[in-house]
Each structure stands twice: as structure tokens, then as C-alpha cells.
Amino acid sequence: MSAARRSRLRELLLGAAGVAVLLFAWEVLGRLGLLGRSIPPLSEVLAAIGEHGDILARAASATGTRALVGGLIGFGIGLLLAAITAWIPGSASTVVRTAVLINAIPVVALGPVLMSLDARPFIPEIFAALSVLFSTVITAGDGFRSASRSSRDLFDVYRTRRWARFWRLDAPTGLPLVADAFRLAVPAALLGAILGEWFGADRGLGVLMVSSMRNLQYGLLWAAALVAVLISATVYAIGGLLERAAVARFSRPGQAASALAPIGRVRGLVLAVAVPAALVLAWQLWIVVDEVPLIVAPPPADVAVALAADIGAYLAAAGLTVLSAIGGLLAGALVGLGLAVLATLAPWLGAMLAPLALLIPTVPIVVFIPIVGSVLGYGVETVFASTVLMAFFPVYVLALSGLNARPPGSDDLFRVYGAGTLVRLRRLALPASVPSLMIALRLSSAMAILIAISAEWLMGQGGLGRVFSERRVVLDTAGSWAAVVVAIVLSVAAYAAASRLERSVAERWRS
Template identity: 65%
Template sequence: MRSPSGALSRIVLPIAGVVVLIAFWQLAGTTQLLGRSVPPPTEVLAALAERGDVLWRATLATSQRALVGGLIGYAIGLVLASITAWFPRSTTPLVRTTVLINAIPIVAIGPVLMTGAARPFIPEIFAALSVLFSTTLATSDGFRTVSRAGRDVFRVFGATRLQRFVRLEAPSALPMAADALRLAVPAAILGAILGEWFGAERGLGVVMVSSMRNVQYGQLWAAALITVLVSVVFYALATLLEKSATRRFGRTGETPSAVPALSRGLATVIGIAIPLALVVAWQLWVLLGRVPLIVAPQPLQVVAALGDGALDLLAAAGLTTLSALGGLLCGALVGLALAVVVTLVPWLASMLSPLALVIPTVPIVVFIPVIGGMLGYGMQTVFASCVLMAFFPLYVLALSGLRARPLGSDDLFSVYGAGRVKRLVRLALPASVPSLLVAIRLAAANCFLIALSAEWLMGEGGLGRVFSERRVMLDTAGSWAAVAVAIVLSVLAYAGAALLEKKLLARWGA
């Protein structure tokens, strides 16, 4: 039974964290410690009062789009993950397909969707795409965390395939599916906001773009504050579901079983067939739909642009890679360190939770002026943006993983009088390895997309700058060439993280 003081601390400490955060915000705003782009809360509240009706309608529009798109993406991700559970050999092609789809930068998809019938639904599409990959990946791994003993028991009692799925595999996957839902909350909202930049009539994204153009920082931060509050509400609900699933079904820290190996020949065929099918679909779409060059080039035109601008693209790719991989590494260290600290000092978990949620929830268009004001508008700001956006999945999954202790292990450590540090080093950290490796794969696949988006917004840096400049010059083939390079880098980053995971898990299980 939980003590009243413990329940009180879970209420008081988050409030204390919010108060400290607001106090620092007020100080920074009034003294312009972080530049003019950070107004004090009093100015933000004034903007809320003055433009309340507009912001309310915008919030309803964005929330509805994020909810619809996010649920669609989440549902598709659960279905794909379930297919990998029923047909394990489908895991490789399905995951590779979602990796490729996820690697396509949203900023490149938007202009294409604006020309077709999908234009009114761009925010929902972006929200769904932002959620799909992480849901598929995390839940698919969750299905594979079933213990060998559990499988053997169900096999001995002659359970049917459906019974094994419903009573064994699905319950094992639920905690990871709940983690995916927590990651999906800010992703869906930010996806919807970004989609609103491509022609929506109303929404928080529209308000933010208008505020930036008119230098209305109070209104900009009012929209960002509403975004955070909406995210907090839905994130809190997702966290309750995650805790309920963990309490009901447990996290044993079981290493996911290996994906059934395909023959070398079949693996090669699949590796070639998936991107080739996407290229063929692209070619047919352009030809049969009579898509003008200004909207989308043909694949061969992109290949020609890759050859013509090879040196510029190579140099730009180098800059983007430094920001993306450097941000991934630092974000991973920050996320893991923060998870370890709040594990050792539990009351900090409640107090720091508002800050941990604010960072990935505030749209990057708001962060750019803040970071730029402190660090200058250059590669350092792109790098800082990558760190801020990469740390969140590491923090969420690391914190869940640190609680994934084998049944009865805490009692055993208590019997031997082990302290918190020893429990952390000998029990919690080893149990968290599978969750950490999933988080690294997620962050690795997204780090180049984050870097490209930051470069695109600022017009500085590598591939994002090239993409922006070529679009302004109406060089569609050149802009798509930059996107093609970014896709390749994103896929390679994911493949590298997957290879690292495979080697570590092989060593871990030895």
C-alpha cells in the first residue's frame, strides 16, 4: 500500500518543477537572458487573453488532426508489428519498408502533397507518418520479448497459435506498445503542426508561422505553450497506460528473440526489391499522373542531378552527418544520464518530468530563435537542435528499461543489503539494455531528419540548406537529389544501429 506522503509527493513535486521552470522563464524573459525571442510568461499570458478565441479554434483544429492522424499511424504500426509476430520472417521486409518511409523527410513530402487531392489532409498524414515507425519498431520488439519458458509451457499444453498470440505474445508486447504511445504523443502533435505549414487555413502551426513572420513572440510562445499543455494531458494518459501495462504484465528485461535469418540470396533480393519498387512507383506516378517537373522530377533526372552536383552534395552531407550523429551521441548520453539520475533519486523523476516533456513538445520553429539567439545561427544551432530532439526517446525508453527487473530480483538484492548504486549497476542497467538498443535505433533513424529540418528552417548547414536553395531556384531535381542523399544516410544510420544492437545482444546472451 502506498503511503499518503508518497502520493502527495507525486502531486507536489511535478507542481514544484513547473513553478521552477516558470520562474526561470520569467527571469530569462524580463532580463532577455536568452534573447528577445523569449518573452516573459506575463507577455505570453497577455497574448493568450488578447487572442484567446483565435488560439482556441487553432488548438481544436490541431488537436483533432493530431488525434486522427496519430491514431491512424499508431493503429497501422500495431497491425504491422502483429504481422511480424504471426509471420516472423516478414519482420525484415516490413521493418525495412517502414525505415525507408520514415527516412523520407517530411519537408520534401509537403510540397508534393500540396498539389494533389491529399492537400486538405496533410496534417493528418504527417501525424500518422511521425508515429508509424516508432510504433512498428517498439511493438515488434515487444512481441519478441516473450520468454523461452513461456513459449515452452504453451507448447507443452498444446495451445493454438491464436491462444499463444492473445495470452502470451500480446501481453508481453503491451508495455512496449504503451512506450510507443508515449513517444507518439509529441510526435503526432508536431507532425500535425508541421503539416499545417503547408496550406492549412487554421491551426497552431498556422499561428506559429504568422507569428514568426510578424515578429509576434508573445503569440508564438502562447501557441507553443498550448502545444505543451495538450501534449502533457495526452502524455499523462499514455503514461498511466504504460504503468498499468507494466504493473499488470511486467517488464522482465528479456532480450528480444532474434529475427529469423533469411538466406543471403533472399536478403539481397529483398534489400534491392523494396527500394526498387518505390522507385518504380515514383516513375509510374510521374508518368501516368503527368506530374509537372516543378512538382516532382523523374528518377533519372534526380540521378543526373546527383552526378552534376556530387561535390556540393558530398560536402553538404558531411556537415549534416556531423550534426546528426554528434547530436545523436550527445542526446543519447543526456537521455541516459537523466534516466539514471531520476532512478537513483526518485523524487527528481516527478520534478523533472515537466522539463523532459517540454523539450520534445515545443516545435522546432520556436526552439530555433532561442538557440540561435544564444549560440548564433549556424551549425552549432543545428547540432543543439539534434541533441534536444534526440534525447527524448532515449530518456523515455531508458527510464522504462531501468524498471524492467526480473521478478523477485529486487527482493534478492534487499536480502543481501544492496544499496541504490549497486542495484543500478548490477540490476537496473543490465535489464535496461534491450530498451536502450531499441531507443538508439529509433533515434538513429530520425537524427538525419531532425538535422535536415533544422537546416531547412535556418537556411544554414548541409543538405537542408541545399534542399531549400534548390527549391527557391525551382531546381526540383536538385532539391530531390539532396533528399535522396539524406534518405540514404538515414537508412545507413539505422542499419549501423541495428548492427550494433545485434552484436551487443549476441554478446549479452552469451
């Protein structure tokens, strides 16, 4: 047996060992009741699978189909938009800003709107597509713009057309990051479909989860969650094979992506105003043309009045949300980077951690909240913990890929000079991971606000999510949408801050 096959077999065995350890811990925690009734032992979950196998199979088929359709649509559109940023550099700012704005709309606000439209039967597919779109545009776009300056100059010397340069240079260079985008998209599409089923579906894993929670059928609830994880793990493994093949064939980019094409101050100001203004205008036209009832969606002017009338309450709520989001983002980033470093230093540990890393972002947040709440209580601590759990995954995936993006032969060179493992990590692996870490930071920064709001909405605790929930209960639609507008501003601001930090780090990293 070749060394490569032995290494692959060893990795598979260690992964299986990691799954076994995780399942054993699940059984013990459930038996002892250390996390409350909300997490039953594995044996009870398996019994629920045996008892309700037909129901679970039909639900999994429905959710899987929706996630596949929506995910492929979102991934395809994301790849197209990412390619446009490479074909037409001047379009990058507009494309990225629009993607950031769309991503900043909380699903808790989008769901009720879609329920009132003809799109209601397709809410799961829409949510799956939107869940995938943003990360694909950002990750794949950075990959397509990561070709070295010398390579680009060579194509310019030969006056190669942009289309030809994209297919011969930009696309091959970006394939490893496209594979990373696919891996991020797998749990996102499935989770998006499940969330969408809560707002409009007759069957599916999301519907089954809601029904199980209402009836306190925790065994069936976790059975549905386990099926979701198995689906996600299977497709994620395919993404891992694609990523390895792409790196082996084209190697991972050894430098940060080219910055977005510089634009003048006036043009930048125009874009900053034009993109939001276009969305607000489309919002107003929708209200007028479709004669949308006020209880479904208020006009922009009513939202502005509601925001101005109680600005202090919204700012105070925003402060709580930002604290939870920033704290969760930093802690999640440290956890993700720490796990990636451990997996790099000890590949056997990485193989064992892989199942746990995939489990957390796949299981819907509504399943985690009762578990975390039973330990920390149903307050801002649980919002913070939920943000940590959901924010660490992009950092872990991209950091692990970046840490393994060392130039060919560099490890041998360091060994020749007697450099130890920690020296290679500090002077070789960590610097090589900077581009991937910066992408992960941008993705997680934009998502942290939305995750915090979703957790606040589910628990009725904390900041903007609580305000949104309370205003909707009393049918104050304008007030609830005002909370959404503040959330969008915060999410966009978080992404802009992360982008600015990335530029500063990239300048120092290149020097």
C-alpha cells in the same frame, strides 16, 4: 492513507513543483532578456493567452483534432504491422525495412509534393500519422517479440495456433512497450500535425505560429506553443497511467526482443533491392500516370543524373549533416540516459524533470531555433543543438522505463546482501534497461539525420538541408530531390548501423 497513495500524491506534488520551477525560470529569463527577444517572459505569454483566447481555442481544437485522427491512424497501422511481425516471423524484415524507408523521407520534401495532390487538405493528418508510424512499428514490434524462449516452446509443445499464441502470449508480453509507443506517439502526433499545417491548413496552432513569427508577435507564438505543450502533457499523462497499469499487470519484458527471423543471404539481397526498387517504380508510375509537372516532382532518372553530375557537393553536404546528426545523437543519448539515471536514483528529481522532458519534443523546432541561435549563432552549432534537443526524448522515455524493469524481488535480494544504491544501479538496473536502450538507439539513429536536415533547411546552414533549400529556390527540382535521396540513404544506413550494434550488444548481454 495507504503507502501507494502517499507515494502517488508525493509524485504529483513534486511534478507540480517542477512545473513551478520551470515557469519561474521562464519568467526570469524572459525579464532579463538572456535569450534574446525570441523568448518573452511568462507574464507576457499569459497576457497573450488572455487577449487571444478565442483564437487560441479554435486553433487548438483544429490542431488537436488533426493530431488525434492522424495519430490514431498511424498508431493503429503501426500496431497492425508490429503484430504481423509476430504472427508471421518471415515478414518482419520486409515490414521493418519498408517502415524505415518511409520514415527516412524528410517532411521538408514530402510537404511540397502533398500540396500538389488532392491530399492537400489532409496534410496535417498525414504528417501526424507518419510521425507516429515508425516508432510504433519498432517499439511495439519489439514488445510483441520479447516473450521468453521457454514460453514460446511451451506453446509450440501444445501446438497452439499462431493467432492464439499472439493473444495469449505475445500481446500481453508486449503491452508495456505498446504503452511506451503510445507515450512516444503523443508529442510526435501533435508536432506532425503542426508541421503539416505549415504546408496546408487555414487554421491551427501551426498556422498561428507561422503568422506570429512573421509579425514578430513572440508572446502569441509562445502562447500557441504553451497550449500545444498542455495538450501533449495531458494525453502523455494518460499514456503514463497506461504504462504503469500494463507493467503492474504483465510486467515489463525481462529480455531483449527476439531478433528478426533469419533470412538467407540471397533473400536478404533480394529484399534490400526489391523494397527500394518498388518505391522507385511507384514514383515513376505516379509521374507518368498523373502527368506530374517537373516543378512538383522529377522522374527518378533526372534525379540520378543530377546526383551524378554534382556528386562531390552532395557528399560534402552529407558529411556535414552526418557530423551534426551523430554528434547530436550521442550527446542527446547521454543527456537522456543521464536524466533517466538521475530520475531512478532520486524519484523526486524525476518527477520535477518530467515537465521539462515533455516540453522539449512538443515545442516545434522552429520555435527553438531562434532561442538556440541567439546563444550559439545561426550555424552548425545550432543544428547540432537542435539535434540534441530532439534526439534525447526517446532515450529518456525508454531508458527510464527500462531502468525500472528490474525483476520482482531483485531489489530486496540486493539489499539483503548489503548492496548500495550505486551497486544496484550498475549490476541490476542498467543491465535490465539494455533492451529498452537498444530500441531507443534505433529510433534516435534514424531520426537524427532527419532532425539535422530539418534544422539545416530552416536556417539555410549546414549540409543536405541547405542544399535542398537552395536548389528549390532556383527551381532545380531534380537537384533538390537528389539531396532527399542522399538523406534517405543516410537515414537507412544509420538505422542499419544501430541495428547491427544492437545485435552485438544483445549477444553479449544474453551471454
